[in-house]
Amino acid sequence: MTVTPPVSTPQSRRPRSAAWLLLLALLPLALAVWQYQRGQQRSAQLAAFERAANLPPRHLAEIARDAAPNGQRVWLTVRDSAPSLRLAGAVLNGRDGVREWQAVQLVDGSWVVVDRGWLPRPVGIMSLPLPTGRLSGRWVARPAPYLLSKARIGIEGEVDALDWPALAATLPGPLRTGLVVLEPTLRPYTTWPVQPGFDPQRHYAYALQWLLLAVGVVIGALVMIRRQHGVQHSGD
Known part of the structure; x- marks a missing residue:
């Protein structure tokens, strides 16, 4: 069956x-x-970043060298400086421009990169000297660049991204992590807006x-x- x-x-x-x-x-x-x-x-994280902005400014040289930046306000006195460089692809309010970065030495011998501000195109060849006296700004994390295959990565001139390891190797002292975005900055620079890279x-x-x-x-x-x-x- x-x-x-x-x-x-x-x-x-x-x-x-x-x-x-x-x-x-x-x-x-x-x-x-x-x-x-x-x-x-x-x-x-955003709430902590905003709280840090309301704290009294601290002397960056008094903060531990291995501390991570959290957006707090800091001030510093420049002891020495390296040549500045310019980061291309900085768009502010719909205008193309560059951000001028420069490594400076603090009184404790350590170094930190400061963002001197934004310049619209066309940009002049000569860089203005650093302001004298006490500088203040926000200590933030290094921005993560979005780079193409032919991006210019270096430590001088106009580049698409800063080569942090190469810069650290050229400095006669330890390079602190993070970036100090100067607030306020001097003309003709415009202060680069400080905000976390997430929403x-x-x-x-x-x-x-x-x-x-x-x-x-x-x-x-x-x-x-x-x-x-x-x-x-x-x-x-």
Whole structure:
């Protein structure tokens, strides 16, 4: 006697498809939770950055050399300086320009790079001397450049990114991490706006998108299940 295996019909496959859809919804749901947590972390970092801006300025030479910059206000007295360089691709208020950076030596012998400000194009060849006396600014993390394959990386002239290891090797003292963005700066320079390179709202927006996708997948699975029950009841 030959036993005929049951034939799989589209109606019998729908419950399996719906179950797979429900499992598939876990992926965008997990991504939504992850992006929401990232948004909370970035919000906490942004709040700490803003709190640091309201603290009294500190003498940078009195801060530990291995300390990480946190956006706090600092002041410094220049003991010596290296030649300045200019970073291309600095767009401010829709205008193309450059940021002028210069390594300076503090009274404790350590060095730090200061952002003297932004200059619009066309930029002159000559660089103005550093202001004398006490300088003040925000001590921030080194910006992460977005570079193409033919980017100019160096320590002099006009470049697309500063070669931090090469600069540290040329200085007669330790180079501190981070960058001091001078506030205020002197004309013709414009102070480069100090802000973190992230936006917590972007993570929250991504979380909402993933959540909506997960909800859409769940709704699709429930519709398939409901239709299957409807087919079964009509067959009965």
